[in-house]
Amino acid sequence: MKNKHKILVNWVGYITVLSLLISCKHHEDEYHSITDKIEAKSKSFHATSTTSELHTKHLNTIKITEGEHTFLIPERTGEITSFACTECHSSPLKEMKGTASKKAHWNIKLQHADEHTMNCISCHNGDNMDQLQSITGTPINFNKSYQLCSQCHSKQFTDWKGGAHGKQVKSWAPPRTALTCVNCHNPHKPHFESKWPVRYNTQKIKERE
Amino acid sequence: MSNTTKKWFSLNLGSRKENASSSSCSCGKKEGDCHSADTSPQQKDGFDQVFDVPMDRRTAFKKLTASLLIGAGAVSTSCSLVSGNESKEKAQIDWEEQFKGNYKLMSEEEKKATVERLARSYELRTGKTINLSSQGPEENVLFGYAFNISKCQGYMDCVNACVEENNQDRNSQMQYIRIHEMKDGKGFNFNEADDNYYHEVPAEGHFYMGTQCFHCDNPPCTKVCPVQATWQEEDGLVVIDYDWCVGCRYCMAACPYDGRRFNWSQPEVPEAEINKNQHYLGNRLRKKGVMEKCTFCVQRSRAGKNPACVEACPTGARIFGNLLDPNSTIRWVLENKKVFRLKEDLGTEPKFWYFMD
Numbered sequence: 110m111k112n113k114h115k116i117l118v119n120w121v122g123y124i125t126v127l128s129l130l131i132s133c134k135h136h137e138d139e140y141h142s143i144t145d146k147i148e149a150k151s152k153s154f155h156a157t158s159t160t161s162e163l164h165t166k167h168l169n170t171i172k173i174t175e176g177e178h179t180f181l182i183p184e185r186t187g188e189i190t191s192f193a194c195t196e197c198h199s200s201p202l203k204e205m206k207g208t209a210s211k212k213a214h215w216n217i218k219l220q221h222a223d224e225h226t227m228n229c230i231s232c233h234n235g236d237n238m239d240q241l242q243s244i245t246g247t248p249i250n251f252n253k254s255y256q257l258c259s260q261c262h263s264k265q266f267t268d269w270k271g272g273a274h275g276k277q278v279k280s281w282a283p284p285r286t287a288l289t290c291v292n293c294h295n296p297h298k299p300h301f302e303s304k305w306p307v308r309y310n311t312q313k314i315k316e317r318e
Numbered sequence: 319m320s321n322t323t324k325k326w327f328s329l330n331l332g333s334r335k336e337n338a339s340s341s342s343c344s345c346g347k348k349e350g351d352c353h354s355a356d357t358s359p360q361q362k363d364g365f366d367q368v369f370d371v372p373m374d375r376r377t378a379f380k381k382l383t384a385s386l387l388i389g390a391g392a393v394s395t396s397c398s399l400v401s402g403n404e405s406k407e408k409a410q411i412d413w414e415e416q417f418k419g420n421y422k423l424m425s426e427e428e429k430k431a432t433v434e435r436l437a438r439s440y441e442l443r444t445g446k447t448i449n450l451s452s453q454g455p456e457e458n459v460l461f462g463y464a465f466n467i468s469k470c471q472g473y474m475d476c477v478n479a480c481v482e483e484n485n486q487d488r489n490s491q492m493q494y495i496r497i498h499e500m501k502d503g504k505g506f507n508f509n510e511a512d513d514n515y516y517h518e519v520p521a522e523g524h525f526y527m528g529t530q531c532f533h534c535d536n537p538p539c540t541k542v543c544p545v546q547a548t549w550q551e552e553d554g555l556v557v558i559d560y561d562w563c564v565g566c567r568y569c570m571a572a573c574p575y576d577g578r579r580f581n582w583s584q585p586e587v588p589e590a591e592i593n594k595n596q597h598y599l600g601n602r603l604r605k606k607g608v609m610e611k612c613t614f615c616v617q618r619s620r621a622g623k624n625p626a627c628v629e630a631c632p633t634g635a636r637i638f639g640n641l642l643d644p645n646s647t648i649r650w651v652l653e654n655k656k657v658f659r660l661k662e663d664l665g666t667e668p669k670f671w672y673f674m675d
Contacts, residue, residue: 143535150458150460151642151643154643154644157459159459161622164622271651273466273675281624283643285647305516310493312490
C-alpha cells in the first residue's frame with residue numbers, strides 16, 4: 110500500500126516537472142528578451158547569402174584594416190579634381206613664398222579649429238604636395254586622410270571604426286563599405302550648416318486645429 | 319499552379335490559361351460535380367475558410383455578397399462576345415484575387431502567383447510594368463535599427479525619402495517617420511515635443527529623435543488583429559497583408575509607439591512618382607481602409623540594401639543591420655554604446671535602439 114502511494118507521488122512529480130519543462134519552452138516565450146534571442150541565435154551564425162557586392166560594385170574602394178576592424182572605404186585621389194597636386198606644385202611650398210605667382214585655392218577658407226591650432230601645413234605636406242602629413246611629419250596618403258582626423262578626433266575615430274559614426278554605403282550586408290571622414294565633412298570647414306527641413310506637413314496642422 | 323492545389327474557387331474564363339477547361343461548368347473541374355471536395359490535405363485557407371461547409375452553389379453565392387459584383391462582372395465579360403481578351407483576363411484576375419488566402423499561409427508557389435497576378439493587373443490597368451517581389455526572409459538574418467539622437471539634426475530627409483520609396487498617399491501627406499523636436503534637459507517629453515516644426519534646424523537648445531515602427535520582437539499589434547492580417551516574419555519584420563486587412567484599426571490602438579497608419583481615403587501617388595520596385599508586404603499600392611506602416615523597406619532590405627531613410631540621412635544618425643551577425647555595425651553599436659529603447663518597461667522588445675555619441 111505504502112509502495113503504491115510512493116509510486117503515485119513519484120508520478121505526480123514526474124508529470125509536474127515534465128509539464129513545467131514543456132511550458133517553459135513554448136514558442137512565444139522561447140527567449141526571455143531580445144538580447145537573449147540575439148545572443149542565442151548568433152552563436153550558430155554563418156555568413157548570409159546576401160552581400161553588398163551587387164550594390165557597391167560601381168564604387169572604387171580600398172580595403173583598410175584599423176585595429177580589429179577591416180572594411181572598405183571609397184578611394185579618394187580619383188575624386189579630387191586636379192590630382193596629383195604636383196602637376197601644379199612642382200616646387201616645394203617654401204620656394205613659392207614671396208614670389209609673385211598667381212594665387213591658387215583662393216576659395217578655400219580654413220574654418221577648422223582656431224588659427225593657433227591649425228593652418229594649411231597642419232595637414233598638407235609643403236615639401237610633397239601629393240601627400241598629407243601627420244603632426245609629427247609622417248606622410249599620409251590622401252586615400253587614408255582619416256588618419257589625419259583621428260589624431261584629434263579619437264572618439265569619433267573609434268565610433269567610425271565600429272560603425273556608430275559615419276555611414277555604411279548602400280547595403281547593410283557584408284562586406285562593409287563605410288564613407289570616410291571627408292565624404293561628409295569638408296576638411297577645411299567641417300561643421301554642418303543649419304538649414305530648413307526638407308518638408309512641412311500641412312495636413313498635420315489642419316488635424317490639430 | 320495546378321488546379322488541385324488551388325485554394326480559391328476558380329471561374330476559368332478561358333482567357334488566362336491556355337489549358338482552359340472545356341467543361342461548361344464554371345468551377346473548372348472536368349470530372350465529378352462542382353463541389354466534390356478537394357482531396358489534397360492542406361490548411362483551410364481563403365475560399366475554404368468561408369466554404370468549408372458543404373453547400374450547394376446557391377447558398378455559396380448568397381454568402382458571397384461582397385464578391386457578387388466581381389462575380390457578376392466576370393460572368394458578364396466571359397459571356398460577352400464583344401469584350402476583349404484583356405477584360406476577360408482582368409475579370410479572371412479580380413476573381414482569383416478576391417478569393418486568395420492570407421499571404422501568411424500561402425505556399426511559395428501561391429505567393430508567386432498572387433504577385434504575378436497583381437503585377438499583370440497593374441499592367442492591364444495602366445499599361446506600365448512594375449517589379450513586384452515576394453522575396454521571403456533569409457535564414458540567419460534578424461533586422462535591427464539604431465538611431466543616434468546626438469547626430470540627428472532634424473533635416474527630415476529621411477521622411478521625404480520614405481514617402482517616395484514607399485508610395486505613401488500624397489493627399490493626406492502620410493508619413494511613417496516622425497521626427498520629434500525636444501527641449502534639452504526635459505527628457506523624452508512627447509507632450510511638449512513638436513513633430514511638425516518648420517524653422518531652421520537644428521534649433522538652439524533642442525535635440526531631435528525619430529520614431530517609426532520599431533518592429534518589436536513581442537509586438538502587441540499583431541496579437542490584437544482579429545483576422546491575422548499582420549504578423550512577424552522570421553527576419554523580425556512586422557508586416558501587413560493589405561489584402562487581408564479588414565481595417566478595424568485594433569493594431570493602431572495596440573501600438574504604444576504610434577507606428578501604424580490608416581488609409582482613410584484611396585491613397586494616390588502621381589504616376590510619374592510611383593516607385594515601381596515593390597514588394598507584396600511592402601510598398602505596393604494600397605487601397606482605402608487598410609493599415610500600413612514602416613516595413614524597414616522590405617523591398618530594399620531583403621535585397622541587401624539599406625532602408626531609404628538610412629540612405630537618405632545626411633548626418634549618419636541612422637544605422638541598420640543584421641543583429642545576428644557579430645561583425646555588423648549594429649552589433650557594435652549595441653555592444654559599445656549606451657543604448658536604450660522607448661517604453662522598455664512594456665516588454666514589447668523593440669528592435670530599434672537609441673544611442674548617444
